[in-house]
Amino acid sequence: PKDVGLASTAAVVEGGVGRRVRLGEPNSQELSLAVNLINQAKRPLVLLGLQSSEPSCADALKSFLDQADLPYVSTFQGAGAWAEPGRGGQYGGRVGLFSNQPADRLLEASDCVVAIGYDPVEYDPEAWNKGHSRPLIVIDTVPSDQDRAFLPDAELIADIGLSLEALGSKLSHHIDPDFDRLVAQAALELAETVAEGSAFHGFPVHPLRVIDEL
16 A cells, blocks of 8 residues: 555665666667658657656656657646656646547648657557557557557667657657647647636636636
8 A cells, every 4th residue: 555655664765676777779760760650651659658757867858848749738748848858848737538629630640640658558559649650659668568459669678868868859740730730720729728717816726826816
């Protein structure tokens, strides 16, 4: 139970307990394959999962999104707007439980998905990738759990930060203008939804009001 795991103890903890293991760099062949798949795509999209929000890879993630200039969405557990470069216009929001969010429309329209730190338990591939034949690229610390709706074409299984550094410097893609407009529309919808919070007053407090004030 969580309360037991977080409880204090008088026991002496050995020096190696909790030590972070540093993983290596991604396989060069898988890296080349991932680069080619992304560069050939016209509507590439990054999907951020739980592991993408790890503090240890935060700087590398922000640098990658800035350098690669790829639009991105996230699961409820993944890194969100804080990772977006200052110029804006790349973040499409979070994919929804009922597949009815602006981010879900981007995911549906994408022709190549780059899943960073994503675990299928966060958002079932059956809900967003069933019936698609587009390339899937996984960037993670462990191999993905394969599913009929989630069969990666390339996997960079290594330190996530090092993988992002290696990948970002090699990308040279050309995004379809129509997809760019779809990303911009998603970002606008998110901004308009947040702005609605200023119109809510009194109690109980509406969630959008909290977001607006934050």
